[in-house]
Amino acid sequence: MFQNAQVPEQSFMNRKGSEMSVRIDALDRKILEQLQRDASQSLDDIAKQVGSSKTPVWNRIRKMREAGIIGQQTVLLDAEALGFEACFFVLIRTSEHEADWQAKFLKALRDRPEVQEAHRLAGDIDYILKVRVKNARAYDAFYQALISEVRVHNVTALLSMEEIKSTVALPL
């Protein structure tokens, strides 16, 4: 049993940057691990697994949801089974760094559902994208559409042959 074992270890602001801060203790972390592993478990099961009981676990989950620590609850689909057989990592260099170019570029990425990830990078290469499409032709269509919308200096596409590992879990 874990009666009141809070060792304050970390605090942070929520998304709105408000004063509200939430501390994450060892029990919270165990709960998060369980939720990451299987979000369909019942509260009772989670409580058992983390050595606590229903109500405290429920209150902590609610708090972490409100604080934005716990976000979307989703389901992972088998991409290949659904016909998404190509995955590209796209390295982008640009010479344009004005604000309105960047805004246009970001909007283009956010609007395209085949872009699963987009990061602005430090250094030589400016952006990296992860693009999941049905096949190479669909990638080409994406690529042509992108470069017709925004000017980019240099694009390198890396084609994934095999997904060795894929997880959304953080190593808490």
Add this chain to the structure above:
Amino acid sequence: MFQNAQVPEQSFMNRKGSEMSVRIDALDRKILEQLQRDASQSLDDIAKQVGSSKTPVWNRIRKMREAGIIGQQTVLLDAEALGFEACFFVLIRTSEHEADWQAKFLKALRDRPEVQEAHRLAGDIDYILKVRVKNARAYDAFYQALISEVRVHNVTALLSMEEIKSTVALPL
């Protein structure tokens, strides 16, 4: 209403490669979209949203689960709020391509929880990793550990400055 609107569009084998094939129709696709968007919805809500009713939706979900199309149910956590402030994409070139080197390398990646993604690539660069860590020092520790375990020819780390977009949803 969607009475029996099955337009067969796709079939595939399940994970064990058995004969069992499942066809995905427009209704299945809508259900998957809803589950991706919010897996905590009740069956009734999903049924309403896709224009069907409880039992058919439930049967389809069960079938797709059994077929492995629907996998893990999980929760997305706010990485920054939990202190994971650094994200690297790591490009790896190697000169070694023997089977046992590869097995060792794969095991090393699968054993390290900071590796969220690992792909074997076509072309010039052999592998790409996505590594999520608390800070640059933690990345260095990861890097040193990795190169001491397996020999690699060339490693380039790309540091993410900003996560512009991140989704696990497939564009069904």
Add this chain to the structure above:
DNA sequence: TGTGAAAATCATAGACG
């Protein structure tokens, strides 16, 4: 804060048209 119970909702199964 944790416990236990009450109330409301939901998932799951099965009979029927």
Add this chain to the structure above:
DNA sequence: CGTCTATGATTTTCACA
């Protein structure tokens, strides 16, 4: 196959220690 009904689980709330 879809509709409807039933019944156990589960979530969510709340009074009390």
